[in-house]
Amino acid sequence: MKSLGSIRRSFAPWQEADSKPYISFKNVTKKFGDFVAVDNLNLDIYEREFYSLLGPSGCGKTTLLRMLAGFEQPTAGDIFLDGVSLKGVPPHKRPVNMMFQSYALFPHMNVADNVAFGLKQAGMSKSEIGQRVDAMLKLVKLEEFERRKPHQLSGGQRQRVALARSVATRPKLLLLDEPLGALDKKLREETQFELMDLQQELGLTFMIVTHDQEEAMTMSDRIAVMDRGMVVQTGTPAEIYEAPNTRYVAEFIGSINAFEGLVTKSADGKISLKGTDGFAMQVDAPPGSSYSKDQQAWFAVRPEKLKVSRKKPATKINAVRGEIWDLGYLGDMTIFHVKLPSSLVVRASMLNAQRTVEDPISIDDDVWLSFASDAGVLLER
Amino acid sequence: MGTLFRRITIAVPYVWLLVLFLLPFLIVLRISVSEPVIAIPPYAPQFDLSDGLQGWSEKFSQLSLANYQWLFSDPLYTNAYLSSVRVAIISTFITLLIGFPLAYGMARAPERLRPIFLMLVILPFWTSFLIRVYAWIGILKPEGLLNQFLMWLGVINEPLQILNTDNALYIGIVYSYLPFMVLPIYSTLEKMDYSLVEAAQDLGCTQLGAFWKVTARLALPGIIAGSFLVFIPAIGEFVIPDLLGGTETLMIGKTLWSEFFNNRDWPVASAVAIILLFILVVPIVLFQNAQARSVEKSQ
Numbered sequence: 001m002k003s004l005g006s007i008r009r010s011f012a013p014w015q016e017a018d019s020k021p022y023i024s025f026k027n028v029t030k031k032f033g034d035f036v037a038v039d040n041l042n043l044d045i046y047e048r049e050f051y052s053l054l055g056p057s058g059c060g061k062t063t064l065l066r067m068l069a070g071f072e073q074p075t076a077g078d079i080f081l082d083g084v085s086l087k088g089v090p091p092h093k094r095p096v097n098m099m100f101q102s103y104a105l106f107p108h109m110n111v112a113d114n115v116a117f118g119l120k121q122a123g124m125s126k127s128e129i130g131q132r133v134d135a136m137l138k139l140v141k142l143e144e145f146e147r148r149k150p151h152q153l154s155g156g157q158r159q160r161v162a163l164a165r166s167v168a169t170r171p172k173l174l175l176l177d178e179p180l181g182a183l184d185k186k187l188r189e190e191t192q193f194e195l196m197d198l199q200q201e202l203g204l205t206f207m208i209v210t211h212d213q214e215e216a217m218t219m220s221d222r223i224a225v226m227d228r229g230m231v232v233q234t235g236t237p238a239e240i241y242e243a244p245n246t247r248y249v250a251e252f253i254g255s256i257n258a259f260e261g262l263v264t265k266s267a268d269g270k271i272s273l274k275g276t277d278g279f280a281m282q283v284d285a286p287p288g289s290s291y292s293k294d295q296q297a298w299f300a301v302r303p304e305k306l307k308v309s310r311k312k313p314a315t316k317i318n319a320v321r322g323e324i325w326d327l328g329y330l331g332d333m334t335i336f337h338v339k340l341p342s343s344l345v346v347r348a349s350m351l352n353a354q355r356t357v358e359d360p361i362s363i364d365d366d367v368w369l370s371f372a373s374d375a376g377v378l379l380e381r
Numbered sequence: 382m383g384t385l386f387r388r389i390t391i392a393v394p395y396v397w398l399l400v401l402f403l404l405p406f407l408i409v410l411r412i413s414v415s416e417p418v419i420a421i422p423p424y425a426p427q428f429d430l431s432d433g434l435q436g437w438s439e440k441f442s443q444l445s446l447a448n449y450q451w452l453f454s455d456p457l458y459t460n461a462y463l464s465s466v467r468v469a470i471i472s473t474f475i476t477l478l479i480g481f482p483l484a485y486g487m488a489r490a491p492e493r494l495r496p497i498f499l500m501l502v503i504l505p506f507w508t509s510f511l512i513r514v515y516a517w518i519g520i521l522k523p524e525g526l527l528n529q530f531l532m533w534l535g536v537i538n539e540p541l542q543i544l545n546t547d548n549a550l551y552i553g554i555v556y557s558y559l560p561f562m563v564l565p566i567y568s569t570l571e572k573m574d575y576s577l578v579e580a581a582q583d584l585g586c587t588q589l590g591a592f593w594k595v596t597a598r599l600a601l602p603g604i605i606a607g608s609f610l611v612f613i614p615a616i617g618e619f620v621i622p623d624l625l626g627g628t629e630t631l632m633i634g635k636t637l638w639s640e641f642f643n644n645r646d647w648p649v650a651s652a653v654a655i656i657l658l659f660i661l662v663v664p665i666v667l668f669q670n671a672q673a674r675s676v677e678k679s680q
Contacts, residue, residue, distance in 0.1 A: 091582040104580035121585030
């Protein structure tokens with residue numbers, strides 16, 4: 001398989017044998033009454049990593065963060081920070097700061113006092129606090145707002161005060177609970193890159209909780225996809241996107257088409273399937289996998305890896321006829337919804353630079369969908 | 382039409398204040414500068430429309446501040462005022478000590494239980510105030526429930542004299558005014574985002590530190606409002622000191638009552654009431670000024 005590394009080319013401590021994880025969740029379980037929020041979970045996070053916990057609401061990602069901050073205690077298992085157990089360590093003694101989803105800015109203090117709060121607790125001298133607060137406000141570009149109260153700021157400004165406050169004490173680890181959730185789309189995109197720059201500049205470890213896959217993809221070195229208290233897959237954004245290990249992950253990250261089939265033959269690194277949607281498939285076997293005859297499997301293909309064409313492909317394998325059901329023009333590309341004879345609707349996308357060259361495809365056209373044997377990944381579930 | 386309606390809407394509270402507050406106040410003020418006489422009503426001069434302008438100005442010159450001078454010359458009144466203020470301050474403080482944890486517990490309780498707790502706090506209002514204070518006599522008297530219970534426990538051998546002492550007075554005031562402390566504090570704490578406390582702990586505060594710097598600080602408006610709601614009626618309280626307090630208990634409400642009903646000295650009673658009003662108005666105005674200034678500063 002292709003190497004799907006971190007967005008930062010040289011940064012991949014999880015691949016090095018001698019690097020020790022900075023944070024380790026070891027068989028951590030958290031129950032609230034009968035409800036299992038986190039289920040026997042293991043996770044390693046390395047120093048200076050930008051790590052995302054991605055999942056739908058209620059999957060236990062925030063609980064994980066709160067256990068690390070010290071607001072919740074694991075029911076079973078233990079969390080280690082730099083090799084030391086965090087059992088019984090109160091929140092104020094952990095070198096961990098949290099940026100709350102609500103920002104939790106103190107409404108009775110102005111911006112400067114909010115940022116200075118942690119520094120005062122640490123017993124810094126007045127002049128040092130002043131310098132640090134100025135530096136922090138400069139970092140988040142809020143110098144002119146130091147005397148304002150939180151309610152006099154916009155949502156984006158409040159978010160930046162919260163960020164400045166949580167990094168002012170130079171924690172080793174910053175936890176961010178849906179940090180961009182309250183911002184509008186444009187501001188969110190800008191802030192994503194600001195967060196990445198800040199993390200690089202301060203050399204901190206970031207652990208971020210989000211339900212927004214795009215956000216996680218953009219910012220993270222690695223992502224852990226969670227479902228019902230368990231980690232389903234961890235990996236770099238590219239790994240998760242290109243090689244999801246289940247349909248759950250595949251569907252959670254971007255859109256995907258899952259072609260169902262029964263295995264007919266497995267040989268020479270290729271697997272042949274009888275597709276439920278009326279066409280035969282022959283695809284690359286995932287490394288280390290073993291499929292037996294008549295086993296149910298899904299071949300998951302991203303929309304951009306599907307080829308849409310009026311011309312009939314040369315081979316019958318991995319190709320199916322369909323009708324353009326819907327069409328969405330997005331400026332840089334066009335999204336097709338193609339209805340197969342089995343009435344399955346498949347999503348395909350095409351760059352407009354290709355599409356408009358000659359004889360553009362439009363609605364109600366009959367087309368052929370095809371894909372290469374390495375265009376997707378075969379999944380068992 | 383619209384403006385007229387708006388004017389009427391604004392006028393209603395003003396008329397209300399004028400008729401039910403300013404007018405009675407002016408009547409009391411006017412009686413306080415009169416002289417007591419044995420008549421009905423028991424003060425002079427009486428203004429009459431038939432007197433004419435001449436008669437009015439003559440009667441006006443008879444008005445004097447003699448009652449006020451009298452109040453300040455007799456230490457009884459000064460002592461009664463001071464003792465009332467002291468009782469009100471101590472009661473307010475005890476009410477706060479009990480009311481804050483109560484309000485905090487209610488605000489942190491599961492959401493479905495909160496209306497029930499709120500109901501329990503308000504429930505006593507369904508019974509007459511007077512009957513509730515009477516009930517305390519039954520509890521506090523030497524052969525009452527409290528003494529019986531303590532003797533049954535073996536804590537004491539003979540009944541304690543609680544009724545007709547200052548202790549009974551404090552118990553009565555704290556019991557009666559506790560809801561007025563609990564409700565405003567509860568309403569500020571209930572609104573508070575608990576993640577603020579977590580944020581404070583996250584930034585290095587101990588639990589106690591976070592409580593002082595965040596919870597208590599944000600509850601301050603409720604604490605102040607509650608304290609005023611307890612302090613103001615407590616200072617002029619009459620029923621509780623009369624029923625539960627002893628002969629030694631000196632409070633301005635009782636003094637006022639005896640001036641009015643026992644001595645039938647309406648002018649002095651009115652002067653007592655006017656001074657009481659000023660004692661209450663001064664701290665309120667000071668407080669409101671301070672409040673307004675802090676609001677201005679933050680903007």
